[in-house]
Amino acid sequence: xxxxxxxxxxxxxxxxxxxxxxxxxxxxxxxxxxxxxxxxxxxxxxxxxxxxxxxxxxxxxxxxxxxxxxxxxxxxxxxxxxxxxxxxxxxxxxxxxxxxxxxxxxxxxxxxxxxxxxxxxxxxxxxxxxxxxxxxxxxxxxxxxxxxxxxxxxxxxxxxxxxxxxxxxxxxxxxxxxxxxxxxxxxxxxxxxxxxxxxxxxxxxxxxxxxxxxxxxxxxxxxxxxxxxxxxxxxxxxxxxxxxxxxxxxxxxxxxxxxxxxxxxxxxxxxxxxxxxxxxxxxxxxxxxxxxxxxxxxxxxxxxxxxxxxxxxxxxxx
Numbered sequence: 001x002x003x004x005x006x007x008x009x010x011x012x013x014x015x016x017x018x019x020x021x022x023x024x025x026x027x028x029x030x031x032x033x034x035x036x037x038x039x040x041x042x043x044x045x046x047x048x049x050x051x052x053x054x055x056x057x058x059x060x061x062x063x064x065x066x067x068x069x070x071x072x073x074x075x076x077x078x079x080x081x082x083x084x085x086x087x088x089x090x091x092x093x094x095x096x097x098x099x100x101x102x103x104x105x106x107x108x109x110x111x112x113x114x115x116x117x118x119x120x121x122x123x124x125x126x127x128x129x130x131x132x133x134x135x136x137x138x139x140x141x142x143x144x145x146x147x148x149x150x151x152x153x154x155x156x157x158x159x160x161x162x163x164x165x166x167x168x169x170x171x172x173x174x175x176x177x178x179x180x181x182x183x184x185x186x187x188x189x190x191x192x193x194x195x196x197x198x199x200x201x202x203x204x205x206x207x208x209x210x211x212x213x214x215x216x217x218x219x220x221x222x223x224x225x226x227x228x229x230x231x232x233x234x235x236x237x238x239x240x241x242x243x244x245x246x247x248x249x250x251x252x253x254x255x256x257x258x259x260x261x262x263x264x265x266x267x268x269x270x271x272x273x274x275x276x277x278x279x280x281x282x283x284x285x286x287x288x289x290x291x292x293x294x295x296x297x298x299x300x301x302x303x304x305x306x307x308x309x310x311x312x313x314x315x316x317x318x
């Protein structure tokens with residue numbers, strides 16, 4: 001069996017794959033290069049950079065499994081893979097803590113103007129008065145999407161003595177109650193929150209979830225964080241709201257187009273940006289790589305994959 005690794009993954013995962021299959025690591029391939037190469041492989045391993053389009057999948061005549069070393073699979077045409085009988089697997093638990101911690105880190109960075117103060121002081125200017133911050137204690141954190149990452153953020157925010165409310169149409173009241181989180185409408189969350197953090201999947205129904213209409217409802221002191229997917233927020237509407245001081249600030253880790261080297265969000269001093277670092281910890285990458293590597297081998301052996309995206313979960317998961 002041959003495996004193509006198209007994006008950088010942790011060595012732990014590569015070692016597991018090499019124990020069973022022939023592994024080629026070819027990162028940074030252009031779409032046409034992937035299409036011309038993929039026909040020789042039974043498995044493709046990617047992160048978020050490589051786009052596994054219908055054309056790539058069609059060219060993968062031998063493909064049995066596409067593995068995403070991470071959570072989101074919006075860079076993979078899952079429908080086309082399913083149509084062609086190719087299993088798509090991911091590592092849904094690997095990034096949970098890292099993404100949650102990054103959201104909390106960005107919240108503190110917003111509250112205390114840390115990146116801006118760092119830049120000004122390193123330029124040789126001592127300006128304390130310009131960077132008056134706020135405490136997060138006692139503030140209301142609104143979480144949009146109370147899945148794995150959202151729940152982890154909720155627990156950490158409660159430790160910071162914040163009030164936590166959440167909006168998630170797929171979460172039961174009992175689940176939220178067990179987390180000591182109040183489920184509310186999106187409108188109420190937008191109106192009441194001092195900080196808003198988004199942890200929803202990007203789907204046709206959530207694309208543009210936060211746009212001009214939603215931003216018209218928030219407090220002018222609100223600070224917005226997105227460590228989920230770029231398409232969830234209308235970037236032009238957010239930049240305009242910050243520019244007009246209808247939103248106090250934002251911290252954005254993900255963008256509608258990536259890699260992002262230019263963005264309207266870069267133009268606003270009160271918007272902090274990071275280059276999709278939510279899952280970028282050594283721990284998260286090691287777990288993600290090992291999780292998908294084991295699943296690829298299971299598929300090769302005719303066993304059920306632990307985290308199949310386009311098939312029922314294995315019995316071991318129930």
